[in-house]
Amino acid sequence: MIFFEEALARLSSIRTGGPGQVVALPESLEELLVVLERIRAGTLPSPARFIGNASNILFPDGGLMGTIISLKKMDRFQFRPDGLIEADAGAFLPRIAFHAARQGRGGLGFLSGIPGTVGGGIVMNAGTTTGEMSDILCEVRLAWPDGRTFSVSRDDLLFSYRTSEFQNEDLSGNSSRWRGCVIIGAVLESIPGESSHLLEEWEILRRKRSEIQPLDKPSLGSVFRNPPDDFAGRLIESSGWKGARRGAIEVSPRHANFFVNTGGGLSRDFRSLLEDVRNAVFRENGVWLETEVEIVPEESPATV
Ligand SMILES: Cc1cc2nc3c(=O)[nH]c(=O)nc-3n(C[C@H](O)[C@H](O)[C@H](O)COP(=O)(O)OP(=O)(O)OC[C@H]3O[C@@H](n4cnc5c(N)ncnc54)[C@H](O)[C@@H]3O)c2cc1C
Numbered sequence: 001m002i003f004f005e006e007a008l009a010r011l012s013s014i015r016t017g018g019p020g021q022v023v024a025l026p027e028s029l030e031e032l033l034v035v036l037e038r039i040r041a042g043t044l045p046s047p048a049r050f051i052g053n054a055s056n057i058l059f060p061d062g063g064l065m066g067t068i069i070s071l072k073k074m075d076r077f078q079f080r081p082d083g084l085i086e087a088d089a090g091a092f093l094p095r096i097a098f099h100a101a102r103q104g105r106g107g108l109g110f111l112s113g114i115p116g117t118v119g120g121g122i123v124m125n126a127g128t129t130t131g132e133m134s135d136i137l138c139e140v141r142l143a144w145p146d147g148r149t150f151s152v153s154r155d156d157l158l159f160s161y162r163t164s165e166f167q168n169e170d171l172s173g174n175s176s177r178w179r180g181c182v183i184i185g186a187v188l189e190s191i192p193g194e195s196s197h198l199l200e201e202w203e204i205l206r207r208k209r210s211e212i213q214p215l216d217k218p219s220l221g222s223v224f225r226n227p228p229d230d231f232a233g234r235l236i237e238s239s240g241w242k243g244a245r246r247g248a249i250e251v252s253p254r255h256a257n258f259f260v261n262t263g264g265g266l267s268r269d270f271r272s273l274l275e276d277v278r279n280a281v282f283r284e285n286g287v288w289l290e291t292e293v294e295i296v297p298e299e300s301p302a303t304v
Contacts, residue, residue, distance in 0.1 A: 001024070001025045001026075001027075001070050001074075002022060002024050002025075002035075002044075002230045003020075003022070003024075003025075004021070004022055004023075005019040005020070005021065005063075006019060006020050006021075006023040007019055007020075008020045008054075008063060008064065008068065009059070009230075010057040011023070011051070011054045011059075011068075012054040012057065012058075012059055012219055012220075013053065013054060013055040013068060013115060013218060013219065013220060013221075014058065014218045014219055014220045014259075014260075014261050014265070014270070015057065015218040015261050015265070016059065016061065016063050016261060016265055016266055016267040016270065017058070017059025017060065017063065017064075017267060018060060018063030018064075019063040019064075020059075020061070020063060020064050020065055020074050021045055021063070021064065021065045021067070021068075022044055022045055022067040022068070022202075023067075023068045023070065024044070024067055024068070024069045024070070025069075025070050025072070025073045026069065026071070026073065026074060027073045027074060028074060029074065029088075029184055029185075030079055030192045031161045031282055032069070032071070032074065032143070032182070032184065032246065033143070033147045033187075033275065034148050035048075035067065035069055036048070036143070036145055036146075036182075037147060039067055039145070039277045040145070040146065044067045045065065045066050045067055045192075046066055046067065047066045047067075048066060048067050048068075048069055048145065048182075049064065049066060049067075049068050049069065050069050050071065050119070050183075051068060051069070051070050051071070051120070051125045051181045051222060052070070052071055052072055052089070052090060052116055052117030052118075052120030052121075053072050053074075053092070053115060053116050053117050053120060054070070055115045055116045055120065055175040055220060055221060056116065056120060056124055056126075056220055056221065056292070056293055056294055057220070057253040057293070057294045057296060058220060058267050058270055058294065058296060058299060059267060059273070059295055059296055060081060060267055060268045060296055060298040061266050061268055061298065062090065062298050063206070064296065066243070067243070070090075071088075071090040071117060071119055071182070071183075071184075072090040072092075072117055073090055074088040074089055074090035074091075074184070074185075075088055075090040075091045075092060075095075075117070076088045076091065077091040077096055077099075077118075077257065079099075079100070079103055079105065079150045079190075082186060083105065083188060083189065083190050083192065084138060084187050084188065084189060084190070085100065085105070085184065085187070085188040085189075086187055087118045087166075087185055087186055087187075088118070088167050088184070088185045089117060089118050089119035089141075089182070089183045089184050089185050089186070090116060090117045090119065091118045092115075092116075092272070093111040093114045093115070093116055093117065093118065093121050093126070094111060094112050094114065094115065095204075096108065096111060096118070096188070097110075097112045097202065098112070098202060099112040100190050100198070101193075101195060101198035101199045101201070101202050102195060102198075102199065103195065104192060104194065104195040104198065105190035105191070105192070105193065105198075106190060106191045106192065106193025106198050107131070107136060107189065108188070108190055109130065109198065109201045109202060110127055110130045110132070110133075110137060110204055111126075112129045112202050112205045112206055112209075113128070113205060113206065113209040113213075114126050114127075114128070114221075115221075117256075118145075118157050118183070118185070118186050119182075119183040119184075119186075122137065122140060122164060122166060122183055122186060123166040123167060123183070124162055124164070124167075124292075125159045125160070125161070125163055125164045126162070127160055127162075128297070131160070132161075132162075134154070134157075134159035134164070135189070137157075137186060137187075137188060137189075138153070138154055138155065138186075138187040138188065139151050139152065139153055139154060139186060139187040140154070140183060140185075140186050141183070141184045141185040141186060141187075142181045142183055142184060143180065143181065143182050143184050144180065144181065145180050145181075145182075149184065156285045158236060158289050162225055162292055165177070165178065165218070166178050166181075166183065192217035201207045209300075212254065213254065213255050213256055213258060214230055214252040214253075214254045214258050214260050216263075217252070217260035217261065218260065218261040219252070219258045219259060219260045219261070220259070220293045221258065221292070221293075222257045222258065222292050222293075223257055223258065223259050223277075223292065223293055224236075224257055224278070224289040224290060224291055224292055225273060225289070225290045225291070225293065227287050227289065227290075230287070232256075232257045232281075232289050233255055233256045233257035233258075233286050234256075235281045235284075235287055235289070236251065236256035236257060236277055236281060237256040238284065238285065239277070239280045239281045239283075239284040239285065240280070240284075241256065241276075241277045241280055241281075242256040244273065244276075244277070245262075245273075246263050246269040246270075246272055246273040246276075247265060247266055247269035248261060248262045248265035248266070248269065249261060249262070249265045249266070249269040249270045249273055250262050251273065251277065260272070261272060267298075268298070271295060274291065274295075277289075
């Protein structure tokens with residue numbers, strides 16, 4: 001499926017962002033390779049930007065030029081008899097965890113409340129206090145912009161807290177060696193477990209999250225990474241910014257590290273609130289918070 005001038009707000013989990021010049025939603029690897037081929041041939045605009053469920057990206061209000069390729073419709077996964085799971089890049093993490101629990105495959109419970117895809121989860125090394133993507137990853141499958149596909153073993157990749165070398169800069173701050181590549185799938189590990197216990201764990205985690213997180217309103221999850229030995233939410237709250245608003249964007253009264261869209265919010269209000277909160281935390285506590293969400297700047301072309 002290809003859309004022209006599609007509102008990026010419709011793709012983003014915080015529901016902000018202007019039009020994408022072209023938005024492509026391939027449903028298979030073959031369709032993805034055709035989109036890449038058309039970009040190379042110039043019949044779709046470059047540059048290309050790859051997204052999953054856009055649950056960690058703030059799109060600019062002015063929109064984005066180029067072709068934004070969402071992989072969320074490439075969402076198949078299957079369980080192998082040896083306990084490994086083969087997943088397409090767009091497979092939804094909570095869905096994988098739920099089906100794994102039903103099949104008596106454990107070790108994936110932490111994915112239950114992360115509303116992202118396999119590809120986005122790997123790029124962000126998404127996780128919780130009980131596990132992260134790099135713990136369960138065996139292999140990543142990728143494609144270069146020219147359509148060549150290849151696999152990389154987990155052992156040849158570097159990850160750290162909410163960071164991977166698939167981000168634009170690698171872990172040393174240099175341009176990533178994978179720049180321009182798209183993750184097309186992955187092989188994940190699971191461990192044997194008792195299905196009823198795993199489903200119970202799933203339900204407990206789900207309930208706990210809805211008690212502490214504002215899941216009834218659009219957001220991007222945690223805005224800032226937790227600093228060592230502390231919590232960004234605690235620092236924001238102690239700086240007096242819990243419940244603060246800019247336009248329709250609010251520092252959630254339930255969880256201060258979540259900024260929620262209360263209706264018709266703008267990315268520029270999110271960005272300006274973020275800067276004010278960060279400065280206030282620095283003034284009050286001497287801690288400079290690093291963002292976890294990816295902020296795409298206004299008027300910047302998408303990058304390959
Ligand atoms: C309510 C809520 C709760 C959340 N809870 C958590 C949590 O507990 N833990 C946590 O870690 N995160 C959490 N998040 C944040 C988010 O869900 C994760 O970061 C998730 O991994 C992002 O996946 P995504 O598919 O939405 O990626 P996107 O937001 O679409 O993309 C993230 C990055 O990955 C890149 N990318 C995506 N797919 C591909 C691909 N196939 N190939 C190459 N690059 C790609 C994008 O360009 C971007 O740089 C939460 C978010 C929300 C809204």
